Amino acid sequence: MRKVSLETKILGLVLSLSLFLILLLAISFSYMEGRQIAKDKGQLALELSKTISFMPTVTEAFETDEPASIIQPVVERIRRETGAEFIVVGNDKEMRYSHPLISEIGKRMKGGDNSRAIRDGEYYVSEAAGSLGLSIRGKSPIFNKEGKIIGIVSVGFLVEDVRAQIFKDLSKEMLISLLAIMISIIGSYMLARSIRRDTLGLEPFEIANLYKEKNAVLQSVKEGILAIDQNGLITSMNQPAKKLLDIKESVRHLNVDGLFPSKYLFEVLRSGEPQADKEISWKDKSIIVNCTPIFDSEGVSGVVASFRDRTEIEEMVNTLSEVKMHSEDLRAQTHEFTNKLYVLSGLLQLGEYDEAIDMIQSETSELHSLNRVVFEQIKDTKVQALLLGKIGKASEKKISFEIDSQSYLEKLPDHIKLSQLTLIVGNIIDNALEAVSGMDEPLVKFFATDIGNDLVFEVSDNGKGIPEQDISFIFDRGFTSKNNGSPSGYGLANADQVVKELEGIIEVQSEDGNTIFTVYLPKQRRGG
Structure with missing residues (x-):
């Protein structure tokens, strides 16, 4: 099966996450924005209805024979200036004295949500369907000079218009969201390129394979291998190294001092020059060490040391030297004894x-x-x-x-x-x-x-x-x-x-x- 590249993974992940977040934010924004706009419209409608209910022109018009002729022009002018969908003024019998449609004047108010204002004298916001459709309404009672409820003012904004405003605001947010998606795509592409540079162009599965191979190689070689970073902290150590140094626990991220003779390691860190075949004594062992620097773009970033126990090699060499020495000594004895026998033989032959x-x-x-x-x-x-x-x-x-x-x-x-x-x-x-x-x-x-x-x-x-x-x-x-x-x-x-x-x-x-x-x-x- 073909492996998916790192760039594809990052782009797919960033796009999926961005789309999910944008969708979630859009739904949340729409819900909160709708509630807020509806609340603002309701509050505006209530404030307008209160203001109109206290206007002397309106309250005095109820005492005339033709209240509609006085009230209609006044509230229509207010409606056009405030942007309300309708402003309806009715008497205590819910008969209209004003309406955006002149044909509706004199008819009974619709919606069935007037009783709290006419009966109880409350100021409130409601949502109901009237002659113009479903709307958000602000209701206020009208009192005469004696404090008796003589009518009602209803100011409304159509729910359809509220939704249109929500979609209008949401479309602006969607443009910003699309811009965010484009920035995410560009950013994810640059991130993927940067990661590929840091990983030397290798894909994650290739890095994983290299890591497995590195561990296998480290454990398979007989020499001890130790790597440290620029601070002298151990980054890796194979089993032969642990066995040679008599270490059983994990040493990763521990300071190399005290665990291994670090003189040549730090010399390589400072100079950047490798050290080859350096002989050191560690506890009861004679160790041969080779140190190689690790370079990055900023210079020496660490050191790798390979080392082996010289004791076993020396014992073998010493044994060979011993055998050679005894062989030479025996040859010398044989040669000397042979010479003496020749001399003795000659003396006997000569009498x-x-x-x-x-x-x-x-x-x-x-x-x-x-x-x-x-x-x-x-x-x-x-x-x-x-x-x-x-x-x-x-x-x-x-x-x-x-x-x-x-x-x-x-x-x-x-x-x-x-x-x-x-x-x-x-x-x-x-x-x-x-x-x-x-x-x-x-x-x-x-x-x-x-x-x-x-x-x-x-x-x-x-x-x-x-x-x-x-x-x-x-x-x-x-x-x-x-x-x-x-x-x-x-x-x-x-x-x-x-x-x-x-x-x-x-x-x-x-x-x-x-x-x-x-x-x-x-x-x-x-x-x-």
């Missing part, structure tokens, strides 16, 4: 048995010392696996890796995950191994303890050290001292971020080429 035995004893002694600390004093398997991998990596790079004999560590708390440990300790050890590369006697030391309320991890190296001016920037994302052209500067930034998530701290000391990174992680989080 250098003493040297082969010395090499085996040296390796066994070194491994026994490291393994004693790793397996007897470090009792957390996650840390053991991490250290074994780094030992192999250091051995491949010909770097001495020492584990302090005073290190002691029980099983780590459950809230510290392997991926987090890898990001913190693994990155710091890797940085230390890179820092000592190329040194004459490269050395990296590791120490760990859980004495007290904190877990303490300490990594030191004898590399070139960190310039004092760079220490405050080493945890900034993207900061690096390397010039190899490959992406870098993220390891320490990631480590620092995870330490903060675990409510710990990292301290850095660098003097005379010795650099020490110390990590403090509370055994229990403040939230539990």
Whole structure:
């Protein structure tokens, strides 16, 4: 079925309403106007009849032999000047002394509405049919000098003339009504055009369809979507956004402050420039936000923000990094062990048995010392696996890796995950191994303890050290001292971020080429 356009609906509604109101007003006006004109005519007729009844010429004429000859000329002149349809003067027997039709003089008055004036002496208005037709009449008794009723004066206006005047007045009103209808048509057309401009030329059913589609799209996307107006009030929010922000109730028309980090939203409102891939922390989540301004004819009228939880993505990336790191460590161990087997095989083939035995004893002694600390004093398997991998990596790079004999560590708390440990300790050890590369006697030391309320991890190296001016920037994302052209500067930034998530701290000391990174992680989080 073909949809009716907005213009047609507005025009039809306005015309129907205008015609209904005009018809209602016309009926009401006709009724009230008729009553008022009839009342005015009746009052005028009554006043005229009173005036004539008190005229000395009329009262004195009743004492003559031919009252009609005196009264007829007088009242006819008054009738013509006042516009009355008739003025009839009769005696107490209702015999006429005057009438617009001379042939009716001397005949009995008609209508049957004279008794109240002749009998009771009342002044009143009545409606009755006489010789000229239905009329509105004013009745007044005529008294002589002794106060006796000697006659009656009847002044009348035909009802037909009253109706004609009503229609005449009504026709003027109809012209005004037609003008009102024309103005209504023009106004409704302009209103429809204005509404169409405001709705971008869309019909109401198209707007409804777009609204349904918008809701379906908002709810179907996995990203959180939030829209605010120029006052910072929320105009829409989809379910993924509510779930991500842990909001259950309706937030429409509430201020965005307190419900969502609004810094970038208000920056976009002020500048009109979009903000892309901004990272913010909200409660226990890391969120990536994109903000886009909404423009109208007056400028920025609002902002739409799309955001997603980075925590899950980071966990996946961290897991992949962890797997890659362990893979590299295992490869390094395998490579180093293979090299040692080749050397041992060569010594045996050459008959250098003493040297082969010395090499085996040296390796066994070194491994026994490291393994004693790793397996007897470090009792957390996650840390053991991490250290074994780094030992192999250091051995491949010909770097001495020492584990302090005073290190002691029980099983780590459950809230510290392997991926987090890898990001913190693994990155710091890797940085230390890179820092000592190329040194004459490269050395990296590791120490760990859980004495007290904190877990303490300490990594030191004898590399070139960190310039004092760079220490405050080493945890900034993207900061690096390397010039190899490959992406870098993220390891320490990631480590620092995870330490903060675990409510710990990292301290850095660098003097005379010795650099020490110390990590403090509370055994229990403040939230539990």
